[in-house]
Amino acid sequence: MQLLSRISTRSFTSTMSSTTPLLKAPVKLALVQLSGSPDKGRNLAHARAKVLEAASRGARIVVLPECFNSPYGTKYFPEYAETLLPSPPSEAQSPSYHALAAMARDAGAYLVGGSIPEYEPATKNLYNTSLTFAPSGALLATHRKVHLFDIDIPGKITFRESDVLSPGNKLTMIDLPEYGLIAVAICYDVRFPELAMIAARKGAFCLLYPGAFNMTTGPLHWELQARARAMDNQVYVGLCSPARDTGADYVAWGHSTLVGPNADIMEKLDEKEGIIIAELNHARIEEVRKGVPLYTQRRFDVYPDVSAGNVKYDE
Numbered sequence: 001m002q003l004l005s006r007i008s009t010r011s012f013t014s015t016m017s018s019t020t021p022l023l024k025a026p027v028k029l030a031l032v033q034l035s036g037s038p039d040k041g042r043n044l045a046h047a048r049a050k051v052l053e054a055a056s057r058g059a060r061i062v063v064l065p066e067c068f069n070s071p072y073g074t075k076y077f078p079e080y081a082e083t084l085l086p087s088p089p090s091e092a093q094s095p096s097y098h099a100l101a102a103m104a105r106d107a108g109a110y111l112v113g114g115s116i117p118e119y120e121p122a123t124k125n126l127y128n129t130s131l132t133f134a135p136s137g138a139l140l141a142t143h144r145k146v147h148l149f150d151i152d153i154p155g156k157i158t159f160r161e162s163d164v165l166s167p168g169n170k171l172t173m174i175d176l177p178e179y180g181l182i183a184v185a186i187c188y189d190v191r192f193p194e195l196a197m198i199a200a201r202k203g204a205f206c207l208l209y210p211g212a213f214n215m216t217t218g219p220l221h222w223e224l225q226a227r228a229r230a231m232d233n234q235v236y237v238g239l240c241s242p243a244r245d246t247g248a249d250y251v252a253w254g255h256s257t258l259v260g261p262n263a264d265i266m267e268k269l270d271e272k273e274g275i276i277i278a279e280l281n282h283a284r285i286e287e288v289r290k291g292v293p294l295y296t297q298r299r300f301d302v303y304p305d306v307s308a309g310n311v312k313y314d315e
């Protein structure tokens, strides 16, 4: 994990300049809403087919759902967890890592590889971890879910990721050289606007969240969270869910959604498997920010700038 931490290391010390485009060239983004199963090998092969399909339709950034390689649930995390070993011969211990690297390479696209349960032998900790790969197949970043999903809504849903998982300790921004900065976080992380605001103020053009809301919070909050993060920050926001499986222990809401910088729903799926592909461009961000110029109107003489304080980008 030491190596992976070093790969993901990056400091963002200044906020964006008003002259640099956040998004250097238009790019097609795909959100791939996948059906899952208890069979990890099947899930990886299925993800591969859909990533290649998205790329063949022009996507250059492809996003997979949270826990796309396993069922979602605390009892499953230890069983499905992998140690992340980039060097061969490690395919057997890290099948998802290597499958994702190959998908990115064969698709020739950036791949935000949803998330997978990760086991770190040094600490014996488990994490909910997202790996992002370059079109070369090289690992660009790891994001370990920072805010663990612990909720208790009597009669509806009780879930405690913290019973088995440890939290990540950093914000994850990734520089895609041809396009610009994206931020990646996982599901429940979306509820914490500070993460999104810091990433946007540091220059991210898009916030991407592999996620799996449920049948209680999904209808009420999923789209609202995506639109709120986009509205506050005037950036693109993508939420990518598994397709709904009513036979699963945890029934995902689905409804993967892409929101534009004016908090407009660009595309939204229903509960079934599907792919959203849409073009993102800088002109749209600029137009929205020109119309409602939040970025020049903030009053840091009245309240603090959350992006200026003690922000961790490294483990």
Ligand SMILES: NC(=O)CCC(=O)C(=O)O
Pocket (backbone or CB within 6 Å): 066, 149, 186, 187, 188, 189, 191, 211, 212, 213, 214, 217, 218, 221
């Ligand atoms: N996987 C998750 O983090 C679920 C988050 C969720 O459902 C929510 O309401 O927040």
